[in-house]
Amino acid sequence: MKLTLEEFFKLLSKYEVEEIEGLRLEGDIEIEIEEGAGFAHVVNEINLAMQHLMNALSMLGAPVSLPGVEVPAAPAKEHKMLLERRFEPFRVEYPGQIQEVQLGATRSEGGSRERVIKLGGEKSLPFYLFDASQPNLPAISIDVFDKPVPLPKAVREHYEDVMSDPAEWAKKVVNKFGADAVTIHLISTDPLLDDTPPGEAVKVVEDVLQAVKVPIIVGGSGNKEKDPIVLEKVAEVAEGERVMLASATLDMDWERIGNAAKEYGHVVLSWTQMDMNSQKTLNRYLLKRLGLPRDSLVMDPTTAALGYGLDYAYTNMERIRLSGLKGDEDLAFPISSGTTNAWGAREAWMKDSPIEGDTPWGPRELRGPLWEIVTGLTLSLAGVDIFMMMHPASVAVLKELISTLGGRKGETKVGDWVGVEL
Amino acid sequence: MKVKSPLEIYKLLPKTNCKECGYDTCMSFAAHIIDRSAKVEDCKPLVEAAKQDEKARQDLEKLIELTSPEIDEIVIGKDLKIGGKEVLHRHELTFFNPTALFFDVWDTMDDKEIDERCSRVVEYRKFYVGKFLTLDGIAVRCTSNNPERFAEVAKKVAGYGKPVVLVSFDANCMRAALEAIAEHNPLVYAATPENWEDFLELAMEFNVPVVVRSSDLDMLKSLAATFKAEGVKVVMDPVTEPAGEGLRKTFERVVQLRRTAILGDDKEVACPIMITPIAAWMVEGDAVSKAYWETVIASLFIVKYGDAMILHSLEPYTVMPLITLRANIYTDPRTPVQVEPGLREINNPTQDSPVFITTNFALTYYTVESDLQSAGISGWLLVLDTGGLGVEVSVAGGQFTAGKVKELMEKTGVAEKVNHRYLVIPGLAARLQGAIEDETGWKVLVGPTDSGRIKGWLEQHWPPKK
Numbered sequence: 019m020k021l022t023l024e025e026f027f028k029l030l031s032k033y034e035v036e037e038i039e040g041l042r043l044e045g046d047i048e049i050e051i052e053e054g055a056g057f058a059h060v061v062n063e064i065n066l067a068m069q070h071l072m073n074a075l076s077m078l079g080a081p082v083s084l085p086g087v088e089v090p091a092a093p094a095k096e097h098k099m100l101l102e103r104r105f106e107p108f109r110v111e112y113p114g115q116i117q118e119v120q121l122g123a124t125r126s127e128g129g130s131r132e133r134v135i136k137l138g139g140e141k142s143l144p145f146y147l148f149d150a151s152q153p154n155l156p157a158i159s160i161d162v163f164d165k166p167v168p169l170p171k172a173v174r175e176h177y178e179d180v181m182s183d184p185a186e187w188a189k190k191v192v193n194k195f196g197a198d199a200v201t202i203h204l205i206s207t208d209p210l211l212d213d214t215p216p217g218e219a220v221k222v223v224e225d226v227l228q229a230v231k232v233p234i235i236v237g238g239s240g241n242k243e244k245d246p247i248v249l250e251k252v253a254e255v256a257e258g259e260r261v262m263l264a265s266a267t268l269d270m271d272w273e274r275i276g277n278a279a280k281e282y283g284h285v286v287l288s289w290t291q292m293d294m295n296s297q298k299t300l301n302r303y304l305l306k307r308l309g310l311p312r313d314s315l316v317m318d319p320t321t322a323a324l325g326y327g328l329d330y331a332y333t334n335m336e337r338i339r340l341s342g343l344k345g346d347e348d349l350a351f352p353i354s355s356g357t358t359n360a361w362g363a364r365e366a367w368m369k370d371s372p373i374e375g376d377t378p379w380g381p382r383e384l385r386g387p388l389w390e391i392v393t394g395l396t397l398s399l400a401g402v403d404i405f406m407m408m409h410p411a412s413v414a415v416l417k418e419l420i421s422t423l424g425g426r427k428g429e430t431k432v433g434d435w436v437g438v439e440l
Numbered sequence: 441m442k443v444k445s446p447l448e449i450y451k452l453l454p455k456t457n458c459k460e461c462g463y464d465t466c467m468s469f470a471a472h473i474i475d476r477s478a479k480v481e482d483c484k485p486l487v488e489a490a491k492q493d494e495k496a497r498q499d500l501e502k503l504i505e506l507t508s509p510e511i512d513e514i515v516i517g518k519d520l521k522i523g524g525k526e527v528l529h530r531h532e533l534t535f536f537n538p539t540a541l542f543f544d545v546w547d548t549m550d551d552k553e554i555d556e557r558c559s560r561v562v563e564y565r566k567f568y569v570g571k572f573l574t575l576d577g578i579a580v581r582c583t584s585n586n587p588e589r590f591a592e593v594a595k596k597v598a599g600y601g602k603p604v605v606l607v608s609f610d611a612n613c614m615r616a617a618l619e620a621i622a623e624h625n626p627l628v629y630a631a632t633p634e635n636w637e638d639f640l641e642l643a644m645e646f647n648v649p650v651v652v653r654s655s656d657l658d659m660l661k662s663l664a665a666t667f668k669a670e671g672v673k674v675v676m677d678p679v680t681e682p683a684g685e686g687l688r689k690t691f692e693r694v695v696q697l698r699r700t701a702i703l704g705d706d707k708e709v710a711c712p713i714m715i716t717p718i719a720a721w722m723v724e725g726d727a728v729s730k731a732y733w734e735t736v737i738a739s740l741f742i743v744k745y746g747d748a749m750i751l752h753s754l755e756p757y758t759v760m761p762l763i764t765l766r767a768n769i770y771t772d773p774r775t776p777v778q779v780e781p782g783l784r785e786i787n788n789p790t791q792d793s794p795v796f797i798t799t800n801f802a803l804t805y806y807t808v809e810s811d812l813q814s815a816g817i818s819g820w821l822l823v824l825d826t827g828g829l830g831v832e833v834s835v836a837g838g839q840f841t842a843g844k845v846k847e848l849m850e851k852t853g854v855a856e857k858v859n860h861r862y863l864v865i866p867g868l869a870a871r872l873q874g875a876i877e878d879e880t881g882w883k884v885l886v887g888p889t890d891s892g893r894i895k896g897w898l899e900q901h902w903p904p905k906k
Contacts, residue, residue, distance in 0.1 A: 098640055101665045105657035107696040108704030148692050291833065324761060325568070326803065327830070329768040332743075333531045340529070364892055365760060372892035373567045374814040380757035384728065391732070392739045392761045396769075399743050419736055422687050430684035432722045436607060436630075439548055439583050440721050440752055 110149055112343035116140040117312050117351050118154070119285060121199060121262055121404075122233025128258035128283065132231035135198055137316065137352035137403040143339070144401050145423040155424040156398055158405045158413050159199035159235055160191035161358050164214075164222045165206045170367035172386040173408050184222050185229035192230045195410040196417065201235040201264070202226050207248045208239035216251035223252055227259060235287070235406070237264040246274040253278035262354075265289035265318055268300050276308040286310060287354055289318040292327075292334050294341070298348045305348070312351075316404070321355045323363040324393045331355075332400050339401030352403035360393035361386065361408065387411040395419055441526055443506045446470035452499045452506075453483060460484045473507055475774070476526070476536065480504050510702050511710050511747075513537065514649050514673045516627045517603030520576055522675070522747040523712030528702055531773055538770040539741075540748040541762065542605050544718060546581040547593040554593060558600045560754050566763060569777065570806040573763045575602075579629070579750045580617070582608035587616030595620045605629050605651075605750060611638035622646040627748070629714070630677055631667065633659050640667060649673035651714050655681070657693060665708040675748060676711045682719040682737060691740065698745040712747035721752050731758050742766050777802040778828035783852035784809065787818040791859040794902050796887070796894075797822040797848075798866060799840060801830045808891040815895040820857060824848055831868040842875035849880060862904050866891075 118139040123129025135157045142149035144156075166181040176195075180187040184202060191197040204219045206212040223236055236252045238245030249263045253275075263279055265287040266272035279286045288304055290296040297319050304310045319338055322331040335353055342350035360366055366389035371379050379385060390412035394405050398420065407413050421427055443449060449470040456466065461482045463469040472478035480503045481487060489496035513524030513536075524536045543561050545554045558578055565572040580597050582590040590608065594617040598604050604626040606617045614628060630653035631639035643650040650672055652663035660676055667674045678693035694713055701710040720734035731753040738749055742765050753759070771777065781800045786809065798808045800823050812819060824844060826834035834840035845863075849855065861882045865872065867889030876884045885904065888897045 098637060098666065098670070100636070100662050101669060103658060103661040103665050103708060105661040105696075105709065106700070106704070106706075107657075108700040108706075110699065110703070145688075145691060146695065147688070148696065291837065325764040325768065328765070329530075329771045329773070332769070333529075333773060336529060337531055364890055365764070368890075368892060371567075372814055373810050375565060375572065376567050377564050377756055379760060380755055384755075385757040385760065388732065388735055388757060388761050391736065392765055395736060395739055396743055396765060399740070415732060415736060419740075422684060423691055423740075425685070425688055427684040427688070430686060430723070432682055432686065432719065435716065435719050435722050436581065436609060437583050437585075438722070439546055440544075440718075 114343045114345040123260040157198040159201045160197040162187045172383045185225040188226045199233045203237040205239045216248045220255045235262040242270040246271040250278040253282040257282040292320040318354045323360045335400035354404045355402040357394040357405045358408045360390040520603040534772040540576040542577045542579040544579045546583040548583045577603035579605040582613045587613045591616040591620040598624045618646045643672045651675045653677040655679035674711045677714040680716040715741040715746035716750045718752040779805045781825035784821040786812045789818045793818045795820045796864045799826040811891040831866045842879035846879045
């Protein structure tokens with residue numbers, strides 16, 4: 019690069035060289051400085067240039083007793099340099115992998131489903147795609163009941179028209195609300211409700227299998243004595259369909275449910291009360307004592323609602339998932355969450371706060387679905403593979419988040435919020 | 441914290457068991473430092489000795505270094521702490537310093553609107569497990585590009601007494617606002633690859649914490665390192681992109697930063713993380729959709745590593761789930777959430793007042809207690825030791841039994857306090873009705889399943905019909 023005198027003086031002033039004592043320059047003098055110079059280099063160049071200058075000046079007859087230019091060691095007005103760093107992400111790899119479990123079976127597999135779901139298969143924490151790819155994203159099943167049930171208003175209004183017809187109800191959740199699966203709860207079998215005999219109750223299961231083409235999950239009434247009998251019958255009539263029997267627990271005849279699943283090719287939901295050790299115990303019983311195939315087990319470690327023990331549920335599931343990934347074979351199974359439990363929280367359904375001093379809670383029709391969404395999304399980060407939910411808006415929002423974090427969405431151009439009026 | 445054993449700390453303490461720290465022995469003090477319920481600086485003799493003695497000074501410094509949190513702890517305003525985390529998963533210890541939630545105002549709003557929003561932030565309250573949850577602070581955004589106006593609004597907002605975040609990329613505007621409110625110790629948002637030199641100067645001149653912002657993690661780390669080297673307190677913003685692949689990448693950046701700081705021991709990125717769910721308001725959609733999506737983003741990062749947030753929606757239907765989630769995730773898993781069992785008097789009960797029973801799970805207990813208080817009900821409340829389990833679970837699990845109810849009634853002498861023999865049990869414990877009657881000889885009334893409905897229930901059932 020060539021410098022004219024004028025540029026040279028600019029350069030000097032840039033580096034705060036304010037005065038060169040006794041120096042006056044006139045006429046065109048060119049100084050050569052190399053390109054690509056850093057600061058230190060430039061200082062060198064200036065010193066060199068000064069030599070050139072002095073030589074030139076002496077030739078021009080100017081006084082040659084010039085003092086050397088005092089280039090400051092650090093510039094007077096401090097110019098900070100950016101400390102250039104490279105970010106090296108810490109790598110994490112787990113030895114274990116979560117068992118893959120299929121719900122539903124197609125015609126060629128001995129069932130009649132047009133769609134099946136695969137759960138599990140993870141080698142990393144949920145949505146940590148930078149650690150390992152996640153072959154199966156979490157699925158969402160919507161709850162259907164075999165008789166009308168009391169539901170919060172915000173939920174009820176979406177199902178009022180189909181509540182007396184489980185098959186229509188099932189169709190609606192699949193066709194209108196995008197459920198990946200249907201959970202049909204046979205609550206009428208409860209001895210304290212209608213005490214429907216198993217043979218009659220399973221007709222509803224057949225109807226639902228007819229009505230929809232997605233996999234189904236069948237729940238009992240929660241009665242410890244009756245459920246094994248009911249679910250055994252379900253297993254028989256749904257032979258080959260690979261339904262999930264919900265649920266086997268430690269304090270009931272889990273053996274009967276497990277054996278039925280084995281015999282007719284279904285999946286067992288192993289349900290424990292928020293305790294990792296009981297979960298391990300029940301899983302071992304089903305796998306080791308009964309010989310249930312590993313691809314036929316899903317766990318429900320219990321879902322507590324946001325504000326009502328969600329912290330326990332989150333941490334319990336997260337620990338179970340981490341154990342599975344670290345190689346505990348008894349816990350390396352897909353996780354199911356009864357996210358509908360969120361509606362048990364009074365914040366989800368009550369008209370307003372019963373507590374004096376609370377800021378008003380806002381419209382419950384907007385509050386309720388969010389309660390279900392936040393409960394579900396929190397547990398999705400702990401490792402849930404299948405959600406059982408109820409409000410269509412909650413299902414839609416959680417699906418959107420799952421496909422976003424699962425890397426199924428493209429780039430979206432969005433402006434910056436910093437200086438914008440909202 | 442680098443040390444895992446109290447012994448390593450004990451070695452450097454005076455070992456005099458002087459009790460000045462409030463613990464009986466230096467060893468016990470060391471154990472409390474490990475679980476972060478005590479600080480090294482609480483050892484007054486050591487702090488005093490360090491002022492004169494070189495060896496003591498070195499010990500103190502070493503102790504502070506050994507016990508400092510994995511992630512920097514930074515104060516905004518007077519005493520709002522963010523960061524200070526130790527672990528990636530809450531069961532490994534606990535998460536310290538709940539995500540600080542800041543709600544925005546901007547300086548081209550008219551003053552009335554600004555006051556209205558600030559008041560809502562200051563006044564917001566939600567009762568939860570024995571106390572009221574509240575919001576943390578206000579983010580003032582510069583949309584005017586006018587330094588005087590920004591400074592004026594900053595001053596007005598700071599007047600509300602809550603911690604403040606100043607939001608502008610313009611150094612002149614930021615300088616004006618800092619001149620007005622630097623003594624309130626606001627958080628400066630944000631230094632970027634473009635403006636960092638000026639912002640570094642401001643941070644040093646006014647001695648305030650600064651957010652550095654870049655979605656390029658090499659650049660973000662460079663900025664953090666540069667600011668830290670000058671002694672500035674740094675918060676990192678890896679840029680919250682609100683939708684699609686951008687949001688997924690945001691999640692990746694946040695997890696990578698925190699994991700690398702804690703597992704990879706990279707001190708230069710061991711800073712609190714800023715998340716800006718407010719970005720959701722730039723996505724197309726109606727107001728409710730935007731508010732929902734903002735809540736989704738905020739929830740995601742309350743669970744995963746967000747230390748501070750800037751939000752827009754102040755609607756109670758979005759605020760309530762967020763602060764409840766924050767309370768849940770930041771509950772210390774080491775301490776059971778239980779209250780003392782026994783008999784409580786609510787609103788000066790008399791001999792004619794009803795007797796209720798509930799469990800000692802803190803959430804259940806405080807909900808029932810505050811419902812009775814709020815509804816102005818006078819009564820006796822028996823609190824059963826269920827080991828900190830709620831009604832439904834303890835009835836199913838055998839911690840809530842007729843035998844234990846009888847025991848509690850005898851122990852508290854409730855029979856002498858009232859002139860009737862009626863016990864109201866929770867609706868969720870209905871199946872114990874017969875057993876409790878057999879065991880205690882009292883008549884058992886099954887109350888509602890939610891204590892918020894006790895008032896209406898009492899109107900129909902109390903005093904009991906003979």
